[in-house]
Amino acid sequence: MFMRRLRAKLVVPVVLLTASTGLITPGRAAADPPPEPTTNPWQMRHWPQTQPWQEGEPLRTWSLPGTDGPTPVDPQNYELPDTMTWDDYKRIPGTTWNDPNVKGSVRTFRGALVLLDYPDQPFVVTQPKNSTIYGNPQLVSDIPRAQVAQFYKDFLNTPNELNRGHTIHEYWMEDSGGRFGIELGAFGAYRMPNKSYQYGIESQMQRGAGCPAGETCQRNLRTDARAAWIADVGEETAAQYDFIFYLSAGQDESATWQEFGEMKFQSKEDVNDDFGPPDPALPNWNNTRYVEWTSWAASSNIWPNATQGSSTQAESSGMSTYAHEFSHILGIGDNYNNPYSVPARRAYSGPWEMLDRGTFNGPGGPHSRWLIPAVGGSSMGAQHMLRNKLKLGIVDEQNVLRLSREALGSSGVVVARVTARAAQQGLAGVNVAMGTGDLAAPCDVNTDPLCDGRGYQNYTVEVVDRMGFDSFTPDSGVLLAKTKNQDAAPFIWTVDANPQDIDKVDFVRPDGTPAKMTIGDYRQLSDALFHAGVDSGSEYEYVDTANRLHFYVLDVQRDRRGILSYTVAVRSLDGAGPHVRGVKAYPTVSLAPRPGSWSKCVVPVRNTGKAAPVTGHPEDVTAYVGSDVYRVAASTRARGWTTWVPNAVTTAKFGQTVPVTVYVKRDAGAVRSAAVQLTATSESDPTKSATTSCIVL
Structure with a gap:
């Protein structure tokens, strides 16, 4: 009766890219009305054609054929992250999590923001606009070096026009329901004793290649950075901080390897000298993490990472990168795949989780993360999913319904109303513990890209609504997942209500050839949420025969304040409980x-x-x-x-x-x-x- 998987997109301006592409106006505070549409900052002036994520489709409406036809209860109108703009942000009613004067009720962490630059790489924001090979900086420029530490402290953690009122403190206060806050002290900038690429080119990503002759690469950034910081402030001052964010001048490799590799150059032989090394004996390309090659320049940038007590980021690393790395500092591992792996492997938790590609969320999506300052993708990352909130202790046990798979047969069907996680009220979710473990038959990750790998101990049910930091998730609906108790990735596996290939163009190559999103691309999970009712474009139930569970999405509610909730149910296939049925x-x-x-x-x-x-x-x-x-x-x-x-x-x-x-x-x-x-x-x-x-x- 309906066309399956009908989608709605928000219309965004389509602008041809030229060397004279303009810039957006500085951002407004989050409470202000949105600015008039202008040129999007993620339009790369290096590309000769408009990219697919800059194009929208007309908003479609749902109606059964015939006059005054009824509409589905809960239609799925997902949006790809790439087409989102700041107009997609929606404030959570009754909250002001970005207020720097409100501290975390459990703990406010004190972080040291330590800034580092190099003999060959000054801070990009100290340079003229669009002066680097990447077309940065944008929006701000020519900041005196002595003021850069204060600039980045304010950009990351003080509500202002440039960050549109959004901060790292706000993320953690919102995600934790006010339990965790973040304070930052800023130090530096400190000049490192080696060149930037001597730290950026390292064994894991570049596999020993790309270091100019006569120089030593794989330098330890933390060792030199901490030495400079301690020499300046002393151990006593350093001990006053709970963790360190090392902020490195320049781009990061995570945000540039594809955009300034295969998206800009048709082949590795096409990489020009602008993106090549200072050693003419080396090729202009180099090894990178996920695929065979990128430009040497992109490969020489640092890759954000965390170890116990500290993390490293660059100027292009968005606010979400800091939230992601701080999650590691708090003790949770990565839960993402290689989207270009051979054999292919589906994304694990995708755009719904900060420890997966939810880090990339923000206006413009994944291919806008090269901007400096970082106001596009990675500026507004997803909240943590229920499993990780439980591990972090940022959701109350009284707000989580804990069930046993084995007990469902003797208790009968369980029906509950679950509220959107951003609202931090009511029931936050359901956890079904599978006491004897995952009973699903083995599958082979080497032959089946949709194989979850098995070995899970729980199912979780929660609700996502596009508001707050979840504004830049692709959809609102019910999020179902399998989880493990230990951080053995994948330890969260989103159950995809639409597991078929999403069949969308990722980018257009320089010769005009469209490149489709791989089956491992996290955006394949943009339509993963379950919705109430029939003909929604998604599903309203899920049966795991092996684990003897049947999940239902029964109804959807949105109250007068705009808070979203769903009535959900779960039952065992092996028993209806002691109740009289009729x-x-x-x-x-x-x-x-x-x-x-x-x-x-x-x-x-x-x-x-x-x-x-x-x-x-x-x-x-x-x-x-x-x-x-x-x-x-x-x-x-x-x-x-x-x-x-x-x-x-x-x-x-x-x-x-x-x-x-x-x-x-x-x-x-x-x-x-x-x-x-x-x-x-x-x-x-x-x-x-x-x-x-x-x-x-």
Whole structure:
């Protein structure tokens, strides 16, 4: 009845790229109205054509055929990160997490921001606009070196126009519900004793290649940086800080290897001297992390990373990079794949998680992360998923419903209302522990790119809404995942409601050839969320036969303040619990529509069952087992009439009567009236079923 996977895009300006491409105006504070659309800062003046992520599609609306047709309960209108702009940001009602005067209720961490530059690489923001080979800096320039430390401290952690009011402190306060805050002290800039590429070219990424003759690469940046800092401030001052952010002058390799490699040059032999090394005996290309080659210049940039107590970033590293690396400092590992690996492997948690490619979220998406200052992709990263919030201790146990897979068979179906994680209110999610481990049959990651690798201990259910730092996630809906207790990647595996290839262009090569997103690209999970109702473009249920679990998305709610929540359910395939199950449906009457139009029947359905006491879960679940889930179907034999049920599953508490809606359409030439049959069947006990009629006159 509907076209599957219909999408909606936000329209953004399409601008041809030339050497004279302009700049956007400085950002406004988050509370201000958005500026008028202007040239996007991620338009690379080096490219001869408009890139796909700068193009939008008209917003589509949903409607069943016919006059005044009904619409799906919860249509999926995802947006790729690439087309997002600052207009996508939505404030969380009733919050001011960016207030620097409000401290974390559990802890406010003190971080030292230590700035480093090099004999061959000054801080980019001290240079004239667009003066580097990358076209940076943009928005700001010519800052005196003595003021750079204060500039970056303010850019990262003081609400202002350039960062649009968003800070590292704000991220952690929002993500933790006010538990964790961040304070920064700034130091430097300190001139390193070696050239920038002597630190950037190292064994893991470049595999020993690309170091100019007569020079020593693979230098330890932390060793030299800490020595300079301690020489300046002393050990006593340094000991006052909980961690260190080393901020390196220039670009980072993570944000440049592709944009200034295969996206700019057709082949490695095409890399020009501007992006080549100072040693003419070396080629202009070099090894990089994920693929065979990039330009030598991109390969010589540092790659952000963290060790115990410190992390390294560059000027192009967005605010999300700092949140990502600080997560490592707090003890959580990486959970991302190589999107270009052979054999291919699907992304693990994708844009929904800070420790995966949710780090890349922000206006302009992944290919805008080379900007300096970093106001595009990686400037507004995703929150942590439920598994990591639990590990970090930034969600209250009372706000997480903990279930046991083994106990579900004896307790019966569990029904709960889960609120969007950005709202930090109500139930934050559900964790289903699989006590005897993942029962799914083995799969081979070498032959199946969608193989999750098995070995999981839990399922989690949570809700994402596009607000706050989650504004730059691709969709709002229900996020289902398998998780491990230990950080053995993948330790979070997003269950993809649409696992088929998303079939989108990633970029256009210099010769005009489109390059599609790989099956391992994290944006393949842009449409992964589950939605309520039928014909949404997504799915409303998920069955894991091997692990004997059935998950449901039953309904969607958005309150007057705009807070999103979903009613979800999970049951065992191996038992319905001790409750008495029953259902009754009552007949009703409705007025017939005009020919070619729709009308609706509202049929009362009653849960005639009775609850019984249950045990066995990690916590008391009495408040969540007092309901049943019913499968709903409708039909008619009347000539020229059509039925449509917007929600194929519904829920009712024991003793409760709920309305079930059926839409009916009368075609031209149809008989004047129709009898519509509606059947409601218990998912817990399919022998309990009720059928009634709606007479449409």
